[in-house]
Amino acid sequence: xxxxxxxxxxxxxxxxxxxxxxxxxxAGAFALLRAGYRRWAxxxxxxxxxxxxxxxxxxxxxxxxIAHVTLLAGVSALVLAGIRxxxxxxxxxxxxxxxxxxxxxLSAVAVWIAGRLA
Numbered sequence: 001x002x003x004x005x006x007x008x009x010x011x012x013x014x015x016x017x018x019x020x021x022x023x024x025x026x027a028g029a030f031a032l033l034r035a036g037y038r039r040w041a042x043x044x045x046x047x048x049x050x051x052x053x054x055x056x057x058x059x060x061x062x063x064x065x066i067a068h069v070t071l072l073a074g075v076s077a078l079v080l081a082g083i084r085x086x087x088x089x090x091x092x093x094x095x096x097x098x099x100x101x102x103x104x105x106l107s108a109v110a111v112w113i114a115g116r117l118a
Contacts, residue, residue, distance in 0.1 A: 057069055
């Protein structure tokens with residue numbers, strides 16, 4: 001929220017409003033995804049820490065960046081898991097755990113840098 005205010009150029013309420021909206025959308029989307037997967041698969045697939053991390057990412061980058069961060073994190077996690085499995089001579093398994101929070105954080109940094117360069 002502090003970063004949103006600093007980027008707002010003094011327009012405190014619009015910047016905080018977008019940050020709050022981004023936090024709500026990021027956390028809400030991931031909370032729904034977490035609950036939906038748990039109901040569908042009967043087990044946890046996304047941790048509560050990922051939901052909280054997306055709230056922070058949404059607050060920092062805004063609601064428009066949530067889809068970009070999520071897509072980049074998902075694709076990079078799948079690519080790395082595929083590379084690791086192939087290197088070990090195995091196939092990707094359906095129940096293989098991945099530390100998705102790390103991919104979310106790195107993707108958020110990449111999207112933030114891309115936004116600064118644009």
